[in-house]
Amino acid sequence: MVKQASLLSQLEAIVGADGVRRSDELSAFAVDGLTPQAAVAPSSYEQVAEVLRYAHTEGLAVIPHGGGTHMHIGNVPGRYDIGLSLLRLDQVVEHEPADLTVTCQAGITLDRLQRHLGQHGQLVPLGPAWGEEATIGGILAANASGPSRHAHGAPRDFTIGMKVVTADGRITKAGGRVVKNVAGYDLCKLYIGSLGTLGVIVEASFKLAPTAKVERTAVATFETPGQACAFAADLQRRGLTLRAVQLLNATAASAVELAQQGLCALVLDLAGTPQAVERSRREIGDLAQDAAADLRDEENAAKAWESRMRLGSTEEAYLLCKATALPTHLSALIESLETVDGPPHILALPAVGVLYASWPRLEDAEAAVGRLRTAVTAVDGSLVLERCPLDIKPRLDIFGDPPPSFDLMRRVKEQFDPKGVLSPGRQVGRL
Amino acid sequence: MPNSSLIRDLSRVVGRRWVLHEPEDLLVYEYDATIERGLPEAVVLPYNANQVSQVVRIARRHNAPVTARGAGTGLSGGAIPCDGGIVIVTSRMNRILEVDAGNRIAVVEPGVINQDITDAVAPHGLYFAPDPSSQKVCTIGGNVAENAGGPHCLRYGTTTNHVLGLEIVTPEGDLVWLGGKTADPPGYDLTGLVVGSEGTICIVTKVIVRLMDCPQSTVTLLAIFDEVDQASHAVSAIIGQGIVPAALEMMDRNTMRAVEEAVQAGYPPDAGAVLLIEVDGLEEETREQADSVRAVCEELGARELRIGFSAEDRERLWAGRKGALGALGRLAPSYYILDGVVPRSKLPAVLRGVYEACDSFGFQVANVFHAGDGNLHPNVMFDERVPGATQRVLDLGEVIMRLCVEAGGTITGEHGVGYEKRNYMSWIFSEDDLEVMAGVKLAFGATDLFNPGKIFPSSKGCGEVSSRMKAAIAKVGPDAYV
Numbered sequence: 050m051v052k053q054a055s056l057l058s059q060l061e062a063i064v065g066a067d068g069v070r071r072s073d074e075l076s077a078f079a080v081d082g083l084t085p086q087a088a089v090a091p092s093s094y095e096q097v098a099e100v101l102r103y104a105h106t107e108g109l110a111v112i113p114h115g116g117g118t119h120m121h122i123g124n125v126p127g128r129y130d131i132g133l134s135l136l137r138l139d140q141v142v143e144h145e146p147a148d149l150t151v152t153c154q155a156g157i158t159l160d161r162l163q164r165h166l167g168q169h170g171q172l173v174p175l176g177p178a179w180g181e182e183a184t185i186g187g188i189l190a191a192n193a194s195g196p197s198r199h200a201h202g203a204p205r206d207f208t209i210g211m212k213v214v215t216a217d218g219r220i221t222k223a224g225g226r227v228v229k230n231v232a233g234y235d236l237c238k239l240y241i242g243s244l245g246t247l248g249v250i251v252e253a254s255f256k257l258a259p260t261a262k263v264e265r266t267a268v269a270t271f272e273t274p275g276q277a278c279a280f281a282a283d284l285q286r287r288g289l290t291l292r293a294v295q296l297l298n299a300t301a302a303s304a305v306e307l308a309q310q311g312l313c314a315l316v317l318d319l320a321g322t323p324q325a326v327e328r329s330r331r332e333i334g335d336l337a338q339d340a341a342a343d344l345r346d347e348e349n350a351a352k353a354w355e356s357r358m359r360l361g362s363t364e365e366a367y368l369l370c371k372a373t374a375l376p377t378h379l380s381a382l383i384e385s386l387e388t389v390d391g392p393p394h395i396l397a398l399p400a401v402g403v404l405y406a407s408w409p410r411l412e413d414a415e416a417a418v419g420r421l422r423t424a425v426t427a428v429d430g431s432l433v434l435e436r437c438p439l440d441i442k443p444r445l446d447i448f449g450d451p452p453p454s455f456d457l458m459r460r461v462k463e464q465f466d467p468k469g470v471l472s473p474g475r476q477v478g479r480l
Numbered sequence: 481m482p483n484s485s486l487i488r489d490l491s492r493v494v495g496r497r498w499v500l501h502e503p504e505d506l507l508v509y510e511y512d513a514t515i516e517r518g519l520p521e522a523v524v525l526p527y528n529a530n531q532v533s534q535v536v537r538i539a540r541r542h543n544a545p546v547t548a549r550g551a552g553t554g555l556s557g558g559a560i561p562c563d564g565g566i567v568i569v570t571s572r573m574n575r576i577l578e579v580d581a582g583n584r585i586a587v588v589e590p591g592v593i594n595q596d597i598t599d600a601v602a603p604h605g606l607y608f609a610p611d612p613s614s615q616k617v618c619t620i621g622g623n624v625a626e627n628a629g630g631p632h633c634l635r636y637g638t639t640t641n642h643v644l645g646l647e648i649v650t651p652e653g654d655l656v657w658l659g660g661k662t663a664d665p666p667g668y669d670l671t672g673l674v675v676g677s678e679g680t681i682c683i684v685t686k687v688i689v690r691l692m693d694c695p696q697s698t699v700t701l702l703a704i705f706d707e708v709d710q711a712s713h714a715v716s717a718i719i720g721q722g723i724v725p726a727a728l729e730m731m732d733r734n735t736m737r738a739v740e741e742a743v744q745a746g747y748p749p750d751a752g753a754v755l756l757i758e759v760d761g762l763e764e765e766t767r768e769q770a771d772s773v774r775a776v777c778e779e780l781g782a783r784e785l786r787i788g789f790s791a792e793d794r795e796r797l798w799a800g801r802k803g804a805l806g807a808l809g810r811l812a813p814s815y816y817i818l819d820g821v822v823p824r825s826k827l828p829a830v831l832r833g834v835y836e837a838c839d840s841f842g843f844q845v846a847n848v849f850h851a852g853d854g855n856l857h858p859n860v861m862f863d864e865r866v867p868g869a870t871q872r873v874l875d876l877g878e879v880i881m882r883l884c885v886e887a888g889g890t891i892t893g894e895h896g897v898g899y900e901k902r903n904y905m906s907w908i909f910s911e912d913d914l915e916v917m918a919g920v921k922l923a924f925g926a927t928d929l930f931n932p933g934k935i936f937p938s939s940k941g942c943g944e945v946s947s948r949m950k951a952a953i954a955k956v957g958p959d960a961y962v
């Protein structure tokens with residue numbers, strides 16, 4: 050084990066004095082209550098590589114950080130010596146609007162990238178919460194997505210290339226900068242959602258989407274999640290220009306004032322050409338009438354998604370989980386989760402089959418987690434405890450039982466990071 | 481003489497009828513749709529995943545490499561058994577096991593033909609989006625292995641965007657499920673890793689595919705230009721308008737000439753290029769987009785625009801495109817199909833480079849390709865009976881691939897690296913990059929058991945057969961198209 054003083058001087062030799070974080074800044078790098086001995090913010094890919102080469106040689110554990118908005122996702126780290134901030138790598142590397150692609154560094158925040166692209170009428174179809182602070186690298190590592198996933202898919206669907214620093218400090222490339230590319234293994238898929246356990250993402254390239262000519266939001270309210278899901282399924286079959294469909298259970302809907310007490314809300318984001326949006330809105334109106342659902346336009350399109358932000362924010366969420374199920378099982382899952390203490394705030398993407406549920410407080414969190422797992426297993430879904438009280442977290446695998454392919458995952462981790470340098474223990478099965 | 485104990489062991493698993501080892505039977509499995517060839521020792525046609533797993537265990541015991549094969553339409557030598565050994569053909573594993581229309585998924589075996597998935601789910605108003613031009617014959621297993629694309633991948637993505645889970649047989653012979661029916665399965669995305677791995681790390685025995693709702697309305701436009709340059713500028717301009725069409729295809733003069741003779745699509749003989757543009761969605765949307773596309777094309781000098789709304793009219797506009805590859809057979813005894821990608825904005829310059837290179841090698845070329853994605857398919861005409869012609873065509877292919885890479889593109893957009901392009905890999909990937917990829921292979925325990933000689937650079941020839949290498953260009957049916 051390296052002494053802290055020598056660790057700091059070694060790191061300073063690599064990243065320079067302004068790249069080393071002061072000891073009073075270290076608490077910002079804490080992960081699940083563990084504070085590293087040192088934290089650095091390299092200003093080049095080469096410096097990232099050198100930090101990793103050093104850590105690799107010394108057997109130190111490194112956890113990469115972006116904006117810190119998703120650090121709660123992952124198991125409690127097994128070891129943690131160096132925090133590695135990517136925030137100084139925050140440039141747009143290449144954006145040729147005619148190519149409808151962009152390459153940027155990992156530390157750029159989502160909002161900054163979107164602002165840049167927006168000037169050219171384009172966007173990267175990512176949309177997770179906290180875009181002000183969330184960085185591209187962190188979003189990819191956490192496989193975080195937002196409601197527009199309904200129309201555009203998840204990060205795996207439009208990430209076309211990456212630069213990644215390996216555990217032993219080599220700068221490597223996966224994919225490329227063109228929209229179609231089948232040269233070699235598709236390593237981007239591996240790094241997305243790897244939670245920093247396979248490599249440090251320093252650069253990424255994306256396929257972009259044009260911004261919509263017109264956007265509009267409507268909210269329909271229902272008595273039960275089942276009715277809301279049925280309505281959503283009906284809409285989807287009609288091929289309307291829906292960019293996002295979000296379902297808030299009654300607790301979540303009333304918290305953001307989207308529905309009257311006791312009603313759940315279906316928030317419908319329309320985006321497209323003017324006439325298509327107009328027609329979609331009209332058709333939704335007709336359907337709502339048939340379903341005897343209350344429907345109104347909503348000026349503040351971001352309101353529903355705000356509830357997702359609240360769901361996940363430290364103050365309000367004691368336990369936050371992401372659960373998945375087949376779309377046809379989603380309403381049953383919502384109903385059974387609602388019976389677990391609570392009531393929880395739930396935000397669901399009905400067509401995708403994903404929901405986020407949070408409990409502001411729980412008498413017995415461990416027992417509740419057991420009941421959540423039972424509920425999810427009953428519909429063959431999956432459950433990840435994205436935020437979990439620290440008194441029980443070390444005893445749990447936040448991903449639940451390892452999947453059938455766990456042995457292959459373990460072998461992948463061993464190949465990519467044999468010494469356990471990168472975020473050790475954070476992935477499923479404590480990889 | 482094939483190893484008789486190997487044949488005996490295999491026969492015990494799948495039945496004698498389904499093990500081929502006579503030279504005349506093996507010849508059929510010596511090639512795919514490329515130039516290369518390699519003879520297997522035995523060909524096995526298993527009936528189910530369990531049999532595949534047992535065959536793999538036997539192969540291990542006998543130290544025989546295993547190459548999976550779907551329909552053999554691959555265009556990079558992927559299904560050719562370079563080191564001999566066993567070829568596992570999936571044609572008997574062709575059942576659609578489950579269609580869940582409510583959740584828009586289907587579970588299918590690897591030998592299912594791509595088009596058959598769409599046919600099976602069409603009654604539910606659904607379809608399987610990846611549409612390689614070989615879709616009437618190629619298998620979903622081959623699509624998964626190559627991450628196949630097609631004309632409509634511009635808007636809807638390639639195979640990888642439509643596969644949720646896979647059942648695989650590992651090199652140890654274990655059956656393992658990756659991914660699943662629900663979104664975001666915990667852990668690493670091994671499904672995404674296996675798609676595009678060209679049969680080198682596992683054999684796929686079941687595929688969970690995502691289905692899409694059929695669009696309400698589709699409009700097809702055909703824009704005729706005097707010059708290729710105008711057409712390629714129009715490609716960027718359409719995208720620049722904020723329109724991502726469902727498909728955006730280009731054909732050049734040589735292609736049109738061949739098509740005209742074959743299917744009389746009504747292309748003016750002196751035109752330089754046509755663009756085939758399809759938009760889909762709500763009726764309002766497609767009309768609005770079709771209007772914008774029309775305006776862009778006119779502004780960039782399109783001399784004629786044809787538009788199709790009804791299925792019949794649209795079919796007519798596509799006919800030339802669909803008949804293109806079959807028609808090219810009229811121009812020369814053989815053609816070599818290339819596959820490279822460039823950033824869309826570089827299309828005009830790279831296309832010019834392609835013509836110049838072909839000129840300087842003295843070959844005719846017909847370009848028919850997925851222009852919207854920047855995915856080029858130059859088809860180089862040649863006569864393999866002319867001594868040295870095959871080698872010169874391969875050399876020309878290398879020059880064209882270099883043009884793509886120099887423009888910031890890549891060496892393959894959808895046909896795969898296979899045997900053919902493995903030595904170009906080092907143009908775009910460093911040794912470190914390739915070592916990380918090799919780590920994936922090691923993690924799967926694949927070493928050289930599965931499809932040896934593919935993807936990774938090597939100076940080794942395709943088995944002993946490389947000496948017998950000769951042009952065996954795809955004999956494709958009349959309605960095949962690239």
Ligand SMILES: Cc1cc2nc3c(=O)[nH]c(=O)nc-3n(C[C@H](O)[C@H](O)[C@H](O)COP(=O)(O)OP(=O)(O)OC[C@H]3O[C@@H](n4cnc5c(N)ncnc54)[C@H](O)[C@@H]3O)c2cc1C
Nearest residue numbers: 550551552553554558613619621622623625629679684894
């Ligand atoms: C006329 C023509 C047009 C074409 N158009 C297109 C196009 O538009 N877009 C496109 O992308 N491609 C196109 N192709 C190429 C080819 O059709 C695709 O690559 C297709 O996916 C190959 O499928 P296949 O069943 O023929 O596979 P094969 O050629 O039999 O095998 C291809 C690869 O897949 C592997 N493989 C097959 N089955 C399995 C399995 N079960 N598990 C693991 N590995 C397996 C093989 O080992 C091999 O490496 C075209 C080919 C032709 C001849």
